[in-house]
Amino acid sequence: MNRQRKNAIFIIMLAGLIIPFRADQAQTLPDRYHRYSQALSLLVSIQNAHPNIAKLDTMGFSTRFQIPMLRLKISSAANIDQDKPVALIAGGVHANEVLGPEMVLGFIEDFIRRDESGDQRAINLINSLEIYCVPFINPEGHIYVEGNHIRWRKNQCDNDSNGVFDFHDGVDNNRNYDIGWVYANTPNAVTPESSMYRGTAPFTQTENISMRDFGLRYHPTIALDYHSPFYGLSEVIYYPWFWRVTDGGYGAAPDEAVMTAISNQFASLIVNDAGDSTYRSHRGVVEEGDFLAYYYGSFGTVSFTVELSDTTIQRASLVDSVIARNLPSVYFLLERILQGRITGVVRDSVTLEPLDAEVRVMERHNNDIRPRLCRSDFGRYDRILDPGSYTLRFTKSGYVTKFIYKVTVDSLPVTNDALLVPLAPRPPAPTLLFPTDNHILTDNQFIFDWSDAILANRYLIEISTDSAMQNLIISDSSLTISSFPIFTPLSNGTYFWRVKGGNGNGWGLYAPTQRFIIDAQSVFDNSQPPKLFTPK
Missing domain, CATH: 3.40.630.10 (Zn peptidases)
Structure with a gap:
């Protein structure tokens, strides 16, 4: 009108x-x-x-x-x-x-x-x-x-x-x-x-x-x-x-x-x-x-x-x-x-965390449109296109630009994942070794252990009484080795722990949170009075 x-x-x-x-x-x-x-x-x-x-x-x-x-x-x-x-x-x-x-x-x-x-x-x-x-x-x-x-x-x-x-x-x-x-x-x-x-x-x-x-x-x-x-x-x-x-x-x-x-x-x-x-x-x-x-x-x-x-x-x-x-x-x-479109996930090549990178279809771009960003939670991009051959450009501040050429779109989805190389890499997530997930411990003094993360020169460990890691009882970012001894005994109960590595470029991703249970009472059970034995 x-x-x-x-x-x-x-x-x-x-x-x-x-x-x-x-x-x-x-x-x-x-x-x-x-x-x-x-x-x-x-x-x-x-x-x-x-x-x-x-x-x-x-x-x-x-x-x-x-x-x-x-x-x-x-x-x-x-x-x-x-x-x-x-x-x-x-x-x-x-x-x-x-x-x-x-x-x-x-x-x-x-x-x-x-x-x-x-x-x-x-x-x-x-x-x-x-x-x-x-x-x-x-x-x-x-x-x-x-x-x-x-x-x-x-x-x-x-x-x-x-x-x-x-x-x-x-x-x-x-x-x-x-x-x-x-x-x-x-x-x-x-x-x-x-x-x-x-x-x-x-x-x-x-x-x-x-x-x-x-x-x-x-x-x-x-x-x-x-x-x-x-x-x-x-x-x-x-x-x-x-x-x-x-x-x-x-x-x-x-x-x-x-x-x-x-x-x-x-x-x-x-x-x-x-x-x-x-x-x-x-x-x-x-x-x-x-x-x-x-x-x-x-x-x-x-x-x-x-x-x-x-x-x-x-x-x-x-x-x-x-x-x-x-x-x-x-x-x-x-x-x-679900038919002809481009899709894929963009991640940091070191930490593998999803990135909200821009994915530009070079043949379908002008300055009227805003950057087409990946979802921040999954790093996923989805864009419906007409049949043809396209060049994809992946960019994010702090990363090396990546191109994928000759992406042919027809009647089915075409997947092109991308790993972007960081200019200032941070460490990937370590692997939690001990205690393992859902481990029941009968000793309330032990040593937390995880794998060395490449590029890491420090670690942060967090231990909480809830899976959302809101009720922290331990948070220590001063660690320089991949282990953490418990000197003060933990009370019986359920706990959750996670670790991430860091360096001069910042902190990397947390390892997936793991759950463990302290049940020291099963070994030192003093709930029953000692039995007296009468010599025959």
């Missing part, structure tokens, strides 16, 4: 700003749409029925009333983070676009049903991916709409800090990311009373901070953001992106070919409401500070904004049909993660 048209829409909207606080009272949200409390009950019941594959927690909390942004994770071993590609499926960023939350909840229910029935397609996705579902990016806005203020779009941020919720308040959470935020400078973006108000700066809203932090932690491979049309095009898929040269950009995204191909196929799988065609694919523009630009620009995510149906709040009788006709595209995109 061009900026002149947006200005015209802004004038129309200003005339009706008071509507959410007056006329909307006569309009009700149809019962078919989930209230926040109903969605919470549904997600709790799914977690309780499927604790191994479903975990309910929060993405974060809303800006004004700290309402949880519900997040359901679906994956094998859902209670832990695993080294798998991540998918994000979200909705409800605009409060009145209630089809978005229904789409996310509808997918969750369909996916769980498929798993229950033994559907191999669903089982494979659960085993291969970590899928995070967020039905309400803007929960406090949705709750306000539940009160029959069905034209309200924003959150409830107290813009004028007067403690009263009125038409001066609220920020559009899909205008509060940083990429493109500076270009959203039209009246409808900078006026607090506008339904598209961007806020005073990027990431002023806790909802956006939470979405940002999720991306920084998990680097999702794909992300879907479900809307329903409040203005502009309907039944359309927006993909990233076009950054105008006049705004300092390079035009089309460096991943234009693969984004176009995937979005076209995604859209072609969704039959429209009229039943005479399918959804359309449309390139998004970097001009608003939105979800689409942020996730692609920051992480290389295949991110789509989906405008469901042809109106903001569709009649109740059509909701299930809209969801059913959109589901095939969701499963297509999830399965696309």
